[in-house]
Amino acid sequence: TDPAIRLRCDMANPERIIGIPVDASDHSEKACDWYLKNMKQANDVVVIIHVSEMTHSGSIGEGGSMTITFEINMASLVWVVMFVVDNVLSKLKGYLFNKGKVGFEVKLCGGKPGEAICSIIKERGIDLVIMGSRGMGAIRRTFVGSVSDYVLHHAHVPVIICPKH
Numbered sequence: 001t002d003p004a005i006r007l008r009c010d011m012a013n014p015e016r017i018i019g020i021p022v023d024a025s026d027h028s029e030k031a032c033d034w035y036l037k038n039m040k041q042a043n044d045v046v047v048i049i050h051v052s053e054m055t056h057s058g059s060i061g062e063g064g065s066m067t068i069t070f071e072i073n074m075a076s077l078v079w080v081v082m083f084v085v086d087n088v089l090s091k092l093k094g095y096l097f098n099k100g101k102v103g104f105e106v107k108l109c110g111g112k113p114g115e116a117i118c119s120i121i122k123e124r125g126i127d128l129v130i131m132g133s134r135g136m137g138a139i140r141r142t143f144v145g146s147v148s149d150y151v152l153h154h155a156h157v158p159v160i161i162c163p164k165h
Contacts, residue, residue, distance in 0.1 A: 016044045016045070016127050017128075018035060018045070019047045027133060028132055029091070031130050031131050034130060039128070039160075047124055048105070048106045048107070051112075051117060107124065114151055118154045118155050121155050131161055131162070133163055
């Protein structure tokens with residue numbers, strides 16, 4: 001083939017890098033499914049992003065909220081995190097590959113999820129982010145915030161937030 005024709009074809013379908021942040025919830029699978037049904041293109045590369053936090057926030061009592069910091073053996077923590085991450089990623093990688101035949105890569109890191117996701121978006125040159133929403137109520141979201149809200153307001157690329165339904 002003529003190199004000029006090949007170049008024009010390549011420019012017509014450039015690679016898109018799609019970021020899909022995931023956790024252990026069903027919302028991650030819904031975001032992958034939404035991508036496959038609505039956005040998938042042949043040259044896409046999906047970057048599956050998983051951020052492990054070292055703290056856990058939870059509600060205590062009748063609507064109170066506090067942060068609980070765990071201090072445990074680091075080797076045990078790493079093992080537990082890797083077990084959970086491996087299960088989540090195996091499921092989603094299989095889902096993306098089997099259903100969509102999509103090229104993908106995985107980015108794992110630790111820290112505050114919103115900040116870490118935005119950092120990976122910038123470092124990897126992600127063009128579009130598709131993520132699930134846990135569907136927090138307006139009051140809780142106002143006080144606690146959500147990862148999807150953080151990414152929506154701090155990523156400098158388009159962000160699609162898939163509703164929980």
